[in-house]
Amino acid sequence: xxxxxxxxxxxxxxxxxxxxxxxxxxxxxxxxxxxxxxxxxxxxxxxxxxxxxxxxxxxxxxxxxxxxxxxxxxxxxxxxxxxxxxxxxxxxxxxxxxxxxxxxxxxxxxxxxxxxxxxxxxxxxxxxxxxxxxxxxxxxxxxxxxxxxxxxxxxxxxxxxxxxxxxxxxxxxxxxxxxxxxxxxxxxxxxxxxxxxxxxxxxxxxxxxxxxxxxxxxxxxxxxxxxxxxxxxxxxxxxxxxxxxxxxxxxxxxxxxxxxxxxxxxxxxxxxxxxxxxxxxxxxxxxxxxxxxxxxxxxxxxxxxxxxxxxxxxxxxxxxxxxxxxxxxxxxxxxxxxxxxxxxxxxxxxxxxxxxxxxxxxxxxxxxxxxxxxxxxxxxxxxxxxxxxxxxxxxxxxxxxxxxxxxxxxxxxxxxxxxxxxxxxxxxxxxxxxxxxxxxxxxxxxxxxxxxxxxxxxxxxxxxxxxxxxxxxxxxxxxxxxxxxxx
RNA sequence: GGUCUCGUGGCCGAGCGGCUAGGCACCGGUCUGCAAAACCGUAUACUCCGGUUCGAAUCCGGACGAGACCUCCA
Numbered sequence: 197x198x199x200x201x202x203x204x205x206x207x208x209x210x211x212x213x214x215x216x217x218x219x220x221x222x223x224x225x226x227x228x229x230x231x232x233x234x235x236x237x238x239x240x241x242x243x244x245x246x247x248x249x250x251x252x253x254x255x256x257x258x259x260x261x262x263x264x265x266x267x268x269x270x271x272x273x274x275x276x277x278x279x280x281x282x283x284x285x286x287x288x289x290x291x292x293x294x295x296x297x298x299x300x301x302x303x304x305x306x307x308x309x310x311x312x313x314x315x316x317x318x319x320x321x322x323x324x325x326x327x328x329x330x331x332x333x334x335x336x337x338x339x340x341x342x343x344x345x346x347x348x349x350x351x352x353x354x355x356x357x358x359x360x361x362x363x364x365x366x367x368x369x370x371x372x373x374x375x376x377x378x379x380x381x382x383x384x385x386x387x388x389x390x391x392x393x394x395x396x397x398x399x400x401x402x403x404x405x406x407x408x409x410x411x412x413x414x415x416x417x418x419x420x421x422x423x424x425x426x427x428x429x430x431x432x433x434x435x436x437x438x439x440x441x442x443x444x445x446x447x448x449x450x451x452x453x454x455x456x457x458x459x460x461x462x463x464x465x466x467x468x469x470x471x472x473x474x475x476x477x478x479x480x481x482x483x484x485x486x487x488x489x490x491x492x493x494x495x496x497x498x499x500x501x502x503x504x505x506x507x508x509x510x511x512x513x514x515x516x517x518x519x520x521x522x523x524x525x526x527x528x529x530x531x532x533x534x535x536x537x538x539x540x541x542x543x544x545x546x547x548x549x550x551x552x553x554x555x556x557x558x559x560x561x562x563x564x565x566x567x568x569x570x571x572x573x574x575x576x577x578x579x580x581x582x583x584x585x586x587x588x589x590x591x592x593x594x595x596x597x598x599x600x601x602x603x604x605x606x607x608x609x610x611x612x613x614x615x616x617x618x619x620x621x622x623x624x625x626x627x628x629x630x631x632x633x634x635x636x637x638x639x640x641x642x643x644x645x646x647x648x649x650x651x652x653x654x655x656x657x658x659x660x661x662x663x664x665x666x667x668x669x670x671x672x673x674x675x676x677x678x679x680x681x682x683x
Numbered sequence: 684g685g686u687c688u689c690g691u692g693g694c695c696g697a698g699c700g701g702c703u704a705g706g707c708a709c710c711g712g713u714c715u716g717c718a719a720a721a722c723c724g725u726a727u728a729c730u731c732c733g734g735u736u737c738g739a740a741u742c743c744g745g746a747c748g749a750g751a752c753c754u755c756c757a
Binding site: 475476677683 | 686693696715717
């Protein structure tokens, strides 16, 4: 445990930055809402997962023992814009003419692959909703017993009006239910609900449902919000430290989670609620309904029509971390290119660091240069500031290389370790792996030698022909004092 | 319509009352046969109008603009 830090976290519940004090010293329980596996997660989804992966890594860096739970939604009734119940997984299964579990399995495999591509650390536990139906039923039973839910025709609804007499519905989202009431006039069509704001805990099965579970109220499906309550409670307890998710889940999903937790166990599940902001494309939230979304694999493979070339996943990840998690981020080709250049500068600085020659004394304090980096982490996981401080460090690396600054062997080692930790462990950026193709590299050695010979003979026509020819093949020649290299 | 957030230099994006954020692009320099690359350096900003303050991008009020949520969404 790093003793000399004070982590501050922006708590959505209070709307303020607060000192982070875990419930159990040195331990952190964190729950993050994961993907619904009825389609492939898009880039916006990935931003949220990348942000919480970064937060997870920061907590580990600070020395906490973190239990990180991120669920997988593979069941659950949802309501669409027309007010009808739609089982998104079920309908995807019907469209594809396969069983729901096949849908879930297919996309789960893809999601796991994306986690590897984007270098997400695996959570401690990745529980699936379908494996916790019994736990969900038990929570619902508890809510009914406490008088905050009612059964209608094989379905169970959360009783928001009764709940409001004892608790604050809207504590997270700041919504006043009375205001909502006026706006939702057409709502009385919802026959079973007593009150428009009531939400389903359990939904009676429809004849066409492909996934159905038994319950004390008959066959049916769990409501959308209850799985998170059941699983967070099972793995982290009735009360834990951090609950995270995308900003768009704040209402109703997280608000209802709080209601369910209070309604069953009498407490808000999380001390700190954290919300990651959206990824924008063309100034709008990336969303299927806007048609401005692309897949995390498309940007890596260069198959998205939005971009003219592929970008390595590490560059995309780096780009995302150059914005704070609470800010919206606009993704454009121009911005991505800027990040790519910066990424390479950072990476080259890092590899130069390993080649530096030590001196007999140090001309600056390594700890001082990197204190900004740790301070940034502690200030609500400020990744952009962290990155800025690493670029400052890169300046020092070059200064050492040019003999303007010196470090002893010991300090150099310290510097290298710290930089590697920040870049690889905290930011989760792996140096881009160059394909080590021995044959190509042998050929290139020869080509470069030929060009060098031509240059020595001042045969510029030949040397430029080689250079231009290589450029056409996508290989860039870099001349420097130390010799010629390529990439 | 209601609730909320935001408006920073050519672009992305930090900042949360006084101190150069950072990256990219631009421009200048070093290097170079030329170029590229690399490195160094300079410049450019806080939507508008009021107010508070010795001092405001930063706080308050208003205008305009953008976005999110209110319905599935990371």
